[in-house]
Amino acid sequence: MRPDDWQLTEDVDDFLARTGDFLRSRPALHTLPLTVTETLRTRGADAYGGGAPVFGRLERAGEVRATFFRTPPHALSPTPLSPEDADTLAARLAGLGQLLPGVRADRDTATAFAEAWQRHTGAAPTLRERLRLYRLDTLTAPDPLPEGRARVAGEQDREQLMCWYREFAAAIGEVPSTDADSWAVERIAHKRVMFWESPDGTPVSMAGVTPMVAGQIRVAPVYTPAHLRGHGYAGAVTVEVSRAALAAGATEVVLFADLANATSNGLYRRIGYVPVADFAVYDFSHAGAEGG
Structure with a gap:
């Protein structure tokens, strides 16, 4: 060659x-x-x-x-x-x-x-x-689920999404691929971010998805602020956004997890994701x- x-x-x-x-x-x-x-x-x-x-x-x-x-x-x-x-x-x-x-x-x-x-x-x-790249096999919801419910992020959530997008990029040490405002506007317009919210309506975790291409959708990003972790919110919202991806017709639902984070890797396995490649x-x- x-x-x-x-x-x-x-x-x-x-x-x-x-x-x-x-x-x-x-x-x-x-x-x-x-x-x-x-x-x-x-x-x-x-x-x-x-x-x-x-x-x-x-x-x-x-x-x-x-x-x-x-x-x-x-x-x-x-x-x-x-x-x-x-x-x-x-x-x-x-x-x-x-x-x-x-x-x-x-x-x-x-x-x-x-x-x-x-x-x-x-x-x-x-x-x-x-x-580690994971692919969804059989979706399994956490039992018990945390209190609250999932909902699609809307225009009223724009500032919250911008804030969490910046926090997520900083947490993983990545250069943001676009500015926070454009990121939030585009995802709101296409309904590609879901919140888990507490019973009083306060967002406590988010999970987004990419557009479907070739039958695959990737879950990204998944983010829970540090002070709200440990309550099962990330697992609950990831299940709901994965379920929505399947309902939209995806034949492959995938996500990446940092191998240094044993908690997230264990979570994704418990809700039905299996390894594809490192x-x-x-x-x-x-x-x-x-x-x-």
């Missing part, structure tokens, strides 16, 4: 025309490229607030074997790669003068690319996060330059 076997484009429609069948062939594993490209297709290239997105595909014998996307300023996100393909991708992007801030992928791919990137650029990788996120440190 040669580095120039990777075909790059900034045109999301062209990318999807050439890779759509491949991405839809494994909708759970490919949840990130499916949902991100759908957002870019429907909302435009500036949906994630950075520079122009970049997409790539690797073909052999006329068939797509792997893809990647990147929405600056965020990390590179490839589909599963062999060590050899990870090396050719690193060589291709390094040859273009890219300064990647990091990589997010299934664990083996992320590790192989991080090592290849260091070989080609000298950038030192640091493992920042380990994640993911890793590496940050890259470029001496004398800013990653971007």
Whole structure:
């Protein structure tokens, strides 16, 4: 394989025309490229607030074997790669003068690319996060449920959603993909966030979902403020938003959990989610330059 076997484009429609069948062939594993490209297709290239997105595909014998996307300023996100393909991708992007801030992928791919990137650029990788991708099997509600009820967030909840979106991003150490106001407005408009509220009507936890693409919906984010945790609110609202995703026709409902958080991983297993794959996120440190 040669580095120039990777075909790059900034045109999301062209990318999807050439890779759509491949991405839809494994909708759970490919949840990130499916949902991100759908957002870019429907909302435009500036949906994630950075520079122009970049997409790539690797073909052999006329068939797509792997893809990647990147929405600056965020990390590179490839589909599963062999060590050899990870090396050719690193060589291709390094040859273009890219300064990647990091990589997010299934664990083996992320590790192989991080090592290849260091070989080609000298950038030192640091493992920042380990994640597990889960897929819903049989939904099982907590017993007993906490007091209260689930409801869809509405316009009256805009300030609450903005606040919790900022808190969630800060808690996981992520650069927000969009501003809090736009995030809240878009999710309210499409009814894609659900609250669990206490009997007096106070929101105590939230769970959102991505749009359905290729039959899959991803639950994200799930957030309960620190002082309200330990009461079962996250489990209750995740069950309700998962149930709503199934009712909307999703054939795959997936979510990511931080492997450092044993509580959330145990919770998702109890309510019916089963592991699909482990993911890793590496940050890259470029001496004398800013990653971007």
